Amino acid sequence: xxxxxxxxxxxxxxxxxxxxxxxxxxxxxxxxxxxxxxxxxxxxxxxxxxxxxxxxxxxxxxxxxxxxxxxxxxxxxxxxxxxxxxxxxxxxxxxxxxxxxxxxxxxxxxxxxxxxxxxxxxxxxxxxxxxxxxxxxxxxxxxxxxxxxxxxxxxxxxxxxxxxxxxxxxxxxxxxxxxxxxxxxxxxxxxxxxxxxxxxxxxxxxxxxxxxxxxxxxxxxxxx
Amino acid sequence: xxxxxxxxxxxxxxxxxxxxxxxxxxxxxxxxxxxxxxxxxxxxxxxxxxxxxxxxxxxxxxxxxxxxxxxxxxxxxxxxxxxxxxxxxxxxxxxxxxxxxxxxxxxxxxxxxxxxxxxxxxxxxxxxxxxxxxxxxxxxxxxxxxxxxxxxxxxxxxxxxxxxxxxxxxxxxxxxxxxx
Numbered sequence: 001x002x003x004x005x006x007x008x009x010x011x012x013x014x015x016x017x018x019x020x021x022x023x024x025x026x027x028x029x030x031x032x033x034x035x036x037x038x039x040x041x042x043x044x045x046x047x048x049x050x051x052x053x054x055x056x057x058x059x060x061x062x063x064x065x066x067x068x069x070x071x072x073x074x075x076x077x078x079x080x081x082x083x084x085x086x087x088x089x090x091x092x093x094x095x096x097x098x099x100x101x102x103x104x105x106x107x108x109x110x111x112x113x114x115x116x117x118x119x120x121x122x123x124x125x126x127x128x129x130x131x132x133x134x135x136x137x138x139x140x141x142x143x144x145x146x147x148x149x150x151x152x153x154x155x156x157x158x159x160x161x162x163x164x165x166x167x168x169x170x171x172x173x174x175x176x177x178x179x180x181x182x183x184x185x186x187x188x189x190x191x192x193x194x195x196x197x198x199x200x201x202x203x204x205x206x207x208x209x210x211x212x213x214x215x216x217x218x219x220x221x222x223x224x
Numbered sequence: 225x226x227x228x229x230x231x232x233x234x235x236x237x238x239x240x241x242x243x244x245x246x247x248x249x250x251x252x253x254x255x256x257x258x259x260x261x262x263x264x265x266x267x268x269x270x271x272x273x274x275x276x277x278x279x280x281x282x283x284x285x286x287x288x289x290x291x292x293x294x295x296x297x298x299x300x301x302x303x304x305x306x307x308x309x310x311x312x313x314x315x316x317x318x319x320x321x322x323x324x325x326x327x328x329x330x331x332x333x334x335x336x337x338x339x340x341x342x343x344x345x346x347x348x349x350x351x352x353x354x355x356x357x358x359x360x361x362x363x364x365x366x367x368x369x370x371x372x373x374x375x376x377x378x379x380x381x382x383x384x385x386x387x388x389x390x391x392x393x394x395x396x397x398x399x400x401x402x403x404x
Contacts, residue, residue: 013239029249039260054245057245058241065237065238066231
C-alpha cells in the first residue's frame with residue numbers, strides 16, 4: 001500500500017534546511033541566556049550555563065558532522081596579516097566615526113583604555129563572539145545562501161539581534177557584523193577578527209556616552 | 225575524506241541533537257517560568273474577604289506553607305491604596321475549620337470616608353521573594369462590591385479620591401490607627 005510505504009520512508013532534511021535550523025537554534029540559545037536566564041535564574045550557575053553549553057555542543061557536533069577543521073573555521077595564523085590588511089580601512093573609518101560621535105557628545109574618556117585587564121578580557125570575549133558569529137553562523141549562512149550580500153546581512157542581523165534592546169550597540173554591531181562577515185567570507189581568520197572586535201569595543205566603550213551604551217549591557221540586563 | 229554514508233550518518237546525528245536540544249530548551253523555559261511564578265507568587269495563600277461595607281472591610285488570610293506566621297495584607301478601594309496591616313486578629317472560626325494552626329489570622333480595616341455610590345474593595349496579600357528584590361501582591365478571595373449611601377457619604381471628612389493619603393491622615397488626626 002502506498003500509505004504504508006510513505007509511513008516507512010526515511011524523512012531526510014536538506015542541508016540548507018539543517019543549516020537554517022542550526023542558525024536559529026544557536027541564536028535562540030543565546031537569546032534565551034540573555035532574556036530568560038537573567039531574570040529567572042541568574043543565581044544558578046548550572047541553569048545559566050545550560051543554554052550556552054547546549055549551543056557550543058551543537059556547534060562542535062555540527063563542525064564534526066560537516067567535517068570542518070579548526071583551520072577551515074578560521075583558527076589559523078597564516079592569513080592573519082592578510083585579514084588585518086582587509087580590516088584596516090573599515091576599522092579606521094568606523095573608528096574615526098566613533099571618535100567623532102564621542103567628541104561631539106563630549107564623552108571621550110580614557111579610564112577604560114588604561115585597564116589592560118579589561119582589554120585582555122575583550123580580546124578573549126571578542127574571539128568567542130567572532131567564533132560563534134563567523135566560524136559558525138556565517139558558515140551556515142553560506143550553506144543557506146552562498147557567499148555574498150544575503151549571508152552577510154543575515155550574520156549582521158543575528159549579531160544586532162543579540163545586542164537588543166541596546167539601541168546604539170545594536171546599530172554598531174549591525175555595521176560591525178556586516179564588515180566582519182564580509183571580511184571572513186574573503187579571508188577566514190578568527191584571531192584577526194577577534195583583535196578588531198576588541199579594539200572597536202574598547203573604542204566604543206571609551207567614546208560613546210555612558211547613558212547611550214549603558215555599559216555595553218544587552219538583553220534583560222539592559223534594563224537593570 | 226569522509227564517505228557519503230559517514231557524512232549522512234553524522235548529519236542524521238546532528239538532526240537528532242537539534243531535536244533533543246529544542247526539547248530540552250523548551251522544557252527548561254517552561255520549568256523556569258513555572259518556578260519563577262511559584263517563587264514570585266506564593267500559591268499557598270488562603271483566605272477571603274468576608275465583608276466590605278461603608279464602615280469596615282474584614283476577613284482572614286493564612287500562608288499554608290508557614291501557618292504559624294502572620295500575613296501582611298493591603299486594602300485597596302476602587303484601585304487606590306488605603307492601608308496595610310498584619311492579619312493577626314482573632315478568628316476562632318478559621319482555626320475551627322482547620323485552615324490554620326491558631327486563631328490569629330483575621331484582619332479588619334476601617335473603611336475610609338467615601339463618596340456615595342458603589343465601590344470595590346480588594347484585599348491583597350503581600351509576598352516578598354528574591355531576598356527582598358521583589359514584593360508582589362496577590363488578590364485575596366474575590367473583589368467585594370459595596371454601596372455607600374448618602375447618609376454615610378455625607379460626612380465632613382475628606383473623601384478617598386485622588387490621594388488616599390488624605391483619608392489616612394484624617395484617621396491619624398482622629399487618633400485612629402491607619403491600619404484599623
